[in-house]
Amino acid sequence: MELQVNAARLVSHPLRWVLALLLGIALILANFYYLSGSRDSEASAATTVSLGFAGDTGGNTVTGKVIDAAHNGGVAAMFNLGDLSYSQITPESAWCSFVKQHAGTMPYEFVTGNHEDDGPDGVWTNFASCLPDQLGSVGNYAQQFYTDYPASSPLVRLIMVSPKLTFSGSGLDWSYKSGTQGYKFVTSAIDSARAAGIPFIVVGMHMYCLSMVNYPCAASPDLMNMLVSKKVDLYMQAHDHAYARSYPLALKGSCTAIPVSSFNPDCVASTNANGQFAAGTGTILATVGSGGRSLNSENNTTTAPYFQSFMGSNNNPTYGFLKVSVTSTTLTGNFVRASGGTYTDSFTITRPAAPSPSPTATATATATATATVTPPPTTTTAPPPPPTTTTAPPPPPTTTTAPPPPPTSAISVRSTASGAGELTAAGSYTPGLPAGWQPGDTVFLFSQVTVSGSANTTAPAGWTQAVGDFTSASSTSAHQAVWYRVMQAGDTAPSVTEPAARFAWSTVAVQGASTTTPLDVTPATDTNSGVAYPGVRAPSITPVTPGALLLTAHGVRNGTNSATTSFSPPAGMGELGDSKSNAALEVDSLALTDTSATGAKVATASSSSGTVTNQCGTAIVVRPAP
Amino acid sequence: MLPVAATAAGPDLPQATNCSVRIFPGLGGPGSNAIASSSNGLVIGIADTAGGGSAPVLWRGGQPTQLTIPLDAVAPASVNAAGVVVGTGYDATNEVLVGWWWQDGQYHPLPVKPGDIAIPSAISDNGIVAGALVADEEHSDGPGADEDERPAVWPSVTAVARELTLPAGARGGHAFAIGPDGTAGGVALSDDATPVLWAPDGSAKALPTLSGKGGVVLGIDATGQALGQSAVADGTHAVTWAAPSAVTDVGAAAAGPKSSASSGIAGVTVGSGSSPSFRGERPQAVIWIGKSARILPPGSDAQFTGVSGSASSVSRQGANTVVIGYSAADNGLRRATEWSCK
Numbered sequence: 001m002e003l004q005v006n007a008a009r010l011v012s013h014p015l016r017w018v019l020a021l022l023l024g025i026a027l028i029l030a031n032f033y034y035l036s037g038s039r040d041s042e043a044s045a046a047t048t049v050s051l052g053f054a055g056d057t058g059g060n061t062v063t064g065k066v067i068d069a070a071h072n073g074g075v076a077a078m079f080n081l082g083d084l085s086y087s088q089i090t091p092e093s094a095w096c097s098f099v100k101q102h103a104g105t106m107p108y109e110f111v112t113g114n115h116e117d118d119g120p121d122g123v124w125t126n127f128a129s130c131l132p133d134q135l136g137s138v139g140n141y142a143q144q145f146y147t148d149y150p151a152s153s154p155l156v157r158l159i160m161v162s163p164k165l166t167f168s169g170s171g172l173d174w175s176y177k178s179g180t181q182g183y184k185f186v187t188s189a190i191d192s193a194r195a196a197g198i199p200f201i202v203v204g205m206h207m208y209c210l211s212m213v214n215y216p217c218a219a220s221p222d223l224m225n226m227l228v229s230k231k232v233d234l235y236m237q238a239h240d241h242a243y244a245r246s247y248p249l250a251l252k253g254s255c256t257a258i259p260v261s262s263f264n265p266d267c268v269a270s271t272n273a274n275g276q277f278a279a280g281t282g283t284i285l286a287t288v289g290s291g292g293r294s295l296n297s298e299n300n301t302t303t304a305p306y307f308q309s310f311m312g313s314n315n316n317p318t319y320g321f322l323k324v325s326v327t328s329t330t331l332t333g334n335f336v337r338a339s340g341g342t343y344t345d346s347f348t349i350t351r352p353a354a355p356s357p358s359p360t361a362t363a364t365a366t367a368t369a370t371a372t373v374t375p376p377p378t379t380t381t382a383p384p385p386p387p388t389t390t391t392a393p394p395p396p397p398t399t400t401t402a403p404p405p406p407p408t409s410a411i412s413v414r415s416t417a418s419g420a421g422e423l424t425a426a427g428s429y430t431p432g433l434p435a436g437w438q439p440g441d442t443v444f445l446f447s448q449v450t451v452s453g454s455a456n457t458t459a460p461a462g463w464t465q466a467v468g469d470f471t472s473a474s475s476t477s478a479h480q481a482v483w484y485r486v487m488q489a490g491d492t493a494p495s496v497t498e499p500a501a502r503f504a505w506s507t508v509a510v511q512g513a514s515t516t517t518p519l520d521v522t523p524a525t526d527t528n529s530g531v532a533y534p535g536v537r538a539p540s541i542t543p544v545t546p547g548a549l550l551l552t553a554h555g556v557r558n559g560t561n562s563a564t565t566s567f568s569p570p571a572g573m574g575e576l577g578d579s580k581s582n583a584a585l586e587v588d589s590l591a592l593t594d595t596s597a598t599g600a601k602v603a604t605a606s607s608s609s610g611t612v613t614n615q616c617g618t619a620i621v622v623r624p625a626p
Numbered sequence: 627m628l629p630v631a632a633t634a635a636g637p638d639l640p641q642a643t644n645c646s647v648r649i650f651p652g653l654g655g656p657g658s659n660a661i662a663s664s665s666n667g668l669v670i671g672i673a674d675t676a677g678g679g680s681a682p683v684l685w686r687g688g689q690p691t692q693l694t695i696p697l698d699a700v701a702p703a704s705v706n707a708a709g710v711v712v713g714t715g716y717d718a719t720n721e722v723l724v725g726w727w728w729q730d731g732q733y734h735p736l737p738v739k740p741g742d743i744a745i746p747s748a749i750s751d752n753g754i755v756a757g758a759l760v761a762d763e764e765h766s767d768g769p770g771a772d773e774d775e776r777p778a779v780w781p782s783v784t785a786v787a788r789e790l791t792l793p794a795g796a797r798g799g800h801a802f803a804i805g806p807d808g809t810a811g812g813v814a815l816s817d818d819a820t821p822v823l824w825a826p827d828g829s830a831k832a833l834p835t836l837s838g839k840g841g842v843v844l845g846i847d848a849t850g851q852a853l854g855q856s857a858v859a860d861g862t863h864a865v866t867w868a869a870p871s872a873v874t875d876v877g878a879a880a881a882g883p884k885s886s887a888s889s890g891i892a893g894v895t896v897g898s899g900s901s902p903s904f905r906g907e908r909p910q911a912v913i914w915i916g917k918s919a920r921i922l923p924p925g926s927d928a929q930f931t932g933v934s935g936s937a938s939s940v941s942r943q944g945a946n947t948v949v950i951g952y953s954a955a956d957n958g959l960r961r962a963t964e965w966s967c968k
Contacts, residue, residue: 060797065817115772214701215723216716216718239772247958261679261699262657262678262679263657263958265656273907293774294775294798295798295815296760296775302680305657313799313800313813313842314802315855316855316857317815318857319817339817339818340815341818341857341862342862344860344861
């Protein structure tokens with residue numbers, strides 16, 4: 001606002017053009033100074049950026065040890081997930097000084113918890129005054145905001161929100177129920193990050209929903225299910241003074257929402273024992289309430305099966321933080337000990353290849369982080385998404401929009417979608433298109449159908465058959481087929497006509513493929529004659545073009561009507577989709593370098609009941625653009 | 627670091643061959659979990675219902691009965707020989723966690739002073755309850771109780787809790803176990819986590835650990851021996867404390883890096899561990915008889931194939947040692963399981 005007032009005076013001054021020129025030069029220089037001397041240059045020079053997260057900190061010796069561990073552990077910035085001082089150090093400014101003594105130059109950001117929304121342990125606005133945003137966040141800092149890191153070439157978007165908190169006088173709905181301002185803020189921030197080609201998305205908040213304590217959802221089921229449906233990579237929460245990290249969660253099969261009072265195996269996308277997961281298969285949920293306040297116990301009861309690893313007062317009590325390290329293709333989480341026991345946890349999310357930028361990458365990113373208001377951030381009415389800002393970036397402010405990553409011509413998978421269902425009468429269903437697809441991408445639609453008659457007989461309008469319907473050697477009720485389409489602006493999801501049947505599908509958006517000859521060679525199919533459970537084989541195929549992309553499909557019909565099947569990908573391949581149902585389908589990818597035969601690729605099935613599965617598989621080589 | 631009484635090392639874990647395994651029937655849903663058993667073989671846990679939720683359940687002779695508890699998110703924690711069950715649940719109307727006890731079909735809240743919430747963890751055969759208290763917060767903040775837990779004992783289910791003394795420097799703690807003489811066991815939390823025994827008069831005694839980096843008492847057997855876990859470099863090892871000055875690393879007999887003991891009877895301890903040669907090193911139910919460890923293979927039935935598991939309680943029933951816990955399928959689904967060993 002102050003800049004606008006000054007500018008208005010300038011335009012009426014006799015020397016306005018000279019002054020305007022000088023002001024412009026000054027802004028450019030300030031902008032250059034900020035970019036070259038700030039975190040951007042440091043972060044972009046590195047291939048990996050690491051950020052730290054922990055909530056429920058208090059102000060005691062452990063609190064300091066956790067910050068020290070982050071500061072000394074290569075963390076570029078620390079994010080507190082709320083519940084800051086617990087009045088162990090008062091007033092707020094004294095707690096901020098304590099934090100700064102340990103953090104040094106490491107930016108220390110926070111999102112508000114229930115102890116400082118309207119008290120009782122200080123007020124968030126006062127904390128924001130003494131610990132202002134240092135990362136040029138967009139939105140209302142400490143309440144509802146996002147930041148892209150590193151700003152110059154973002155690898156991750158961090159979205160911080162405040163479900164179930166009470167901000168008196170804000171006049172806003174903080175429930176994060178579907179349709180509310182907060183829900184829209186998050187959906188917009190996710191969608192714009194995807195459109196900008198930012199590889200990973202992390203969402204954090206204080207209140208938990210799914211947890212290992214015997215409480216119901218304290219945050220917002222709508223928000224949690226939206227985050228899972230959009231396949232946010234990592235979803236963090238606190239309020240539970242412990243650490244617990246889930247398997248990737250997904251809405252698949254019978255799982256239409258994540259139940260928080262019972263366990264539905266269909267909501268788990270992968271149970272890889274080593275914590276290695278393919279990006280896009282699900283959302284990993286992590287409770288990180290281990291920042292310094294005394295730990296509580298975690299309960300091994302109803303919701304425990306969602307979690308792969310946990311720590312609490314009843315299991316190796318250890319204070320620490322979650323270190324999240326991001327490259328263009330991986331997001332790795334490590335629980336880093338600061339005090340107490342010896343607990344560790346590690347998981348990695350891997351993309352087959354880095355996505356290339358969208359031509360609309362800058363549309364809603366950080367362009368509006370220009371306000372010059374001083375802390376504390378206001379509680380002004382939140383705008384509809386994308387939000388305008390009331391935050392205070394460090395001086396000098398910049399109007400620079402974070403540029404998207406440099407384009408790449410390599411062929412790779414941009415994004416995927418998958419699902420399953422049942423048609424109770426002959427008709428059609430609509431598989432989802434992969435999020436963020438772009439015109440010129442080639443989208444492959446894999447179809448697996450369980451029915452005793454014919455299936456996969458008609459290509460969706462505008463789509464081309466890649467693999468005609470064929471069936472398993474062990475059952476003519478297990479059908480598989482593949483179609484593809486070079487996408488055009490305005491395309492909508494296809495309609496797939498099938499008989500009354502159970503079905504599974506995956507869609508895969510491939511960028512950098514030849515738009516004239518997407519199929520490098522004729523796809524190969526395999527009826528899996530003689531293949532024993534749990535193997536599901538896709539055949540070897542020999543490309544003719546170096547640098548192509550291999551896509552394999554592994555489908556089954558489970559011999560037990562009520563049973564479902566899930567998969568682990570073939571060794572060395574990245575899992576793109578795992579549609580768990582009676583008609584189940586696994587799709588995987590592998591970047592090829594030469595024209596050697598790929599060799600057969602065998603996925604591993606896991607049946608919920610019995611070992612009778614009727615398998616079939618397909619191998620497709622996607623030709624890169626010349 | 628205090629002296630370790632004994633260490634038993636083994637390269638790999640054999641399976642127990644003298645145990646029969648059975649999956650308990652549930653309440654019509656796919657999953658269940660046996661959480662604790664009494665000295666006379668009563669078992670409590672949770673089970674999925676046909677309606678899609680979950681409910682507390684009491685198994686007598688392996689047959690389930692759903693407990694009627696007028697709360698949400700009900701989680702039973704322990705049962706004694708008199709059939710008294712304790713646990714927690716969420717009162718959605720008043721937005722508060724409630725500690726409760728149940729017997730013969732009747733539900734009762736555990737008594738607490740105003741401003742406190744009860745979190746019971748264990749009940750002994752003579753009716754003493756161990757657990758924790760936590761400050762009741764402003765309910766508008768919604769579910770949760772994010773203040774420090776304070777260890778406590780209820781002399782009976784109708785008596786107000788008595789807080790246990792924390793060792794110097796500790797900011798919180800939790801009593802997870804109760805012995806036959808009223809001794810409680812658990813953890814005290816300062817910058818570190820200290821395993822603690824509280825004498826019946828409430829005084830605290832810190833116990834030694836294997837690495838100096840903490841531990842937790844999770845059970846006390848009928849002989850008064852404490853058991854639980856102690857931190858080691860790669861995780862935790864199951865340990866027993868026969869005397870307050872000595873810790874025994876029974877977990878070293880489990881070849882995996884992580885093990886923990888949860889319950890014991892004279893000469894027998896059960897918990898969880900793993901072995902490289904068994905089911906891909908997935909966590910398994912483990913029984914230690916003296917210094918010898920054996921895996922209790924997970925159960926399976928026509929609709930369920932167990933690949934991992936954990937043991938939570940053990941009791942002697944006639945000539946048999948009966949262990950309860952859960953078996954888990956590859957997709958994570960759990961089923962309440964009983965291992966009966968000759």
